[in-house]
Amino acid sequence: MPTCEAQCHKPRENFMKLVNxxxxxxxxxxxxxxxxxxxxxxxxxLFICKNGKWRGNFDCTSKICPPPPYVENGDYITVxxxxxxxxxxxxxxxxxxxxxxxKQYYKCVNGIWETPPTCLIKCHKPRENFMKLVNxxxxxxxxxxxxxxxxxxxxxxxxxRLICKNGKWSGNFDCTSKTCPPPPYVENGDYHIWKQDGEVIIEVKYTCKTxxxxxxxKQYYKCVNRIWETPPTCLKPCEVTPEIAEKHNLEPIREKYLNHGxxxxxxxxxxxxxxxxxxxxTCSDGKLNINPCxxxx
Numbered sequence: 001m002p003t004c005e006a007q008c009h010k011p012r013e014n015f016m017k018l019v020n021x022x023x024x025x026x027x028x029x030x031x032x033x034x035x036x037x038x039x040x041x042x043x044x045x046l047f048i049c050k051n052g053k054w055r056g057n058f059d060c061t062s063k064i065c066p067p068p069p070y071v072e073n074g075d076y077i078t079v080x081x082x083x084x085x086x087x088x089x090x091x092x093x094x095x096x097x098x099x100x101x102x103k104q105y106y107k108c109v110n111g112i113w114e115t116p117p118t119c120l121i122k123c124h125k126p127r128e129n130f131m132k133l134v135n136x137x138x139x140x141x142x143x144x145x146x147x148x149x150x151x152x153x154x155x156x157x158x159x160x161r162l163i164c165k166n167g168k169w170s171g172n173f174d175c176t177s178k179t180c181p182p183p184p185y186v187e188n189g190d191y192h193i194w195k196q197d198g199e200v201i202i203e204v205k206y207t208c209k210t211x212x213x214x215x216x217x218k219q220y221y222k223c224v225n226r227i228w229e230t231p232p233t234c235l236k237p238c239e240v241t242p243e244i245a246e247k248h249n250l251e252p253i254r255e256k257y258l259n260h261g262x263x264x265x266x267x268x269x270x271x272x273x274x275x276x277x278x279x280x281x282t283c284s285d286g287k288l289n290i291n292p293c294x295x296x297x
Contacts, residue, residue: 006052007289013058015039015067022247025049026292035060038084039067065108073097073119079105093119098142121167130154130182131175140164150175153199154182180223188212188234194220208234213260235260236286248290250279258283268293 008025010018011033019032031047031054034040039060047056060067064085068076073094080088087108093099097119106114120142125133131154134147146162146169149155154175162171175182179200183191188209195203202223208214212234221229237257245253251267262283280291 008049008052008054011047011054011058012070012072013060013067014070016058016060024247027051033060038062065111066113068106068108069113069116071116071119073121074099074117076106091117096122096139098122100142123164123167123169126162126169126173127185127187128173128175128182129185131173142166148175153177176226180226181228183221183223184228184231186231186234188236189214189232191221206232211237211257211259213237238262238283238286238288240281240288244288244290248279249293250290258288260285 007027008029008031010021010023010025011031015036016033016039017036019034025031027049029049031049032044033046034044035042039062041061041063042059045056045059047054049055062085064082065087068086068089071091071093074091074097075094076089076091078086078088079090080086088105090105091099099117100120101117103117106116108114122142123140123144123146125136125138125140126146126148130151131148132151134149140146142164144164146164147159148161149159150157154177156176156178157174160172160174162169162173164170177200179197180202183201183204186206186208189206189212190209191204191206193201193203194205195201203220205220206214215233215235218232221231223229237259239257240253240255242252245251249269251269253266258281260283263281265278265280268279279293282289
């Protein structure tokens with residue numbers, strides 16, 4: 001049975017020029033690069049895409065220091081130089097991210113950079129039902145505490161708190177009743193009440209947003225002995241933009257979104273020419289895979 005091998009995204013290192021630049025590279029594809037002054041003591045190098053990860057070293061450097069380390073979801077501001085070579089920086093993060101360290105500057109000492117910080121994602125407002133947030137807002141900082149109060153009929157435990165830990169809430173959602181807790185939240189989905197015991201919900205049907213697909217097709221989910229059956233997940237669609245079609249030499253694709261589980265051959269711009277294959281496209285929980293158009297050897 002064939003396996004799907006992951007592609008690699010364009011490297012984000014600074015001070016190198018990609019010889020065959022594009023956004024995505026196929027598994028086993030070689031990427032050649034040239035180093036840019038003043039980091040061209042070693043003039044060039046290469047990477048190989050191995051199942052979603054780049055193999056090889058980023059060798060662009062100077063006699064004084066290499067470039068400042070890349071921080072995912074962050075950037076740096078140059079604070080000091082030795083000639084053209086950067087020797088001191090200040091790191092910042094994108095919106096909705098926060099630095100894990102409060103150190104002001106990072107230096108290159110004896111040709112080695114101090115270990116850079118990481119950018120931790122903030123937390124979005126919890127989407128659990130039947131709780132009132134004491135300090136309600138849309139986004140919370142890393143390590144911020146969120147206090148909540150439970151709403152009837154799920155206030156057997158009246159209140160609780162959660163802590164934001166790198167984009168995820170740490171702690172337990174304790175709002176419950178003597179019969180059952182509320183139905184579990186499903187991201188990108190919702191539920192419809194099917195049966196109640198008094199005010200307490202005991203059976204629901206789950207649905208997903210448009211273009212999302214339920215991971216299981218079970219009709220109803222029940223709460224038995226105060227425990228809900230494991231809910232489904234809503235599997236993401238894949239977006240196909242005109243840029244993606246153009247990049248892979250595909251004929252225009254009418255659908256903007258492809259549902260999870262989609263698989264089909266699509267015509268290439270030159271598929272009428274003798275000796276060319278059609279592209280094979282699949283979508284798996286938001287991951288688009290395109291087996292590209294190729295010419296027979």
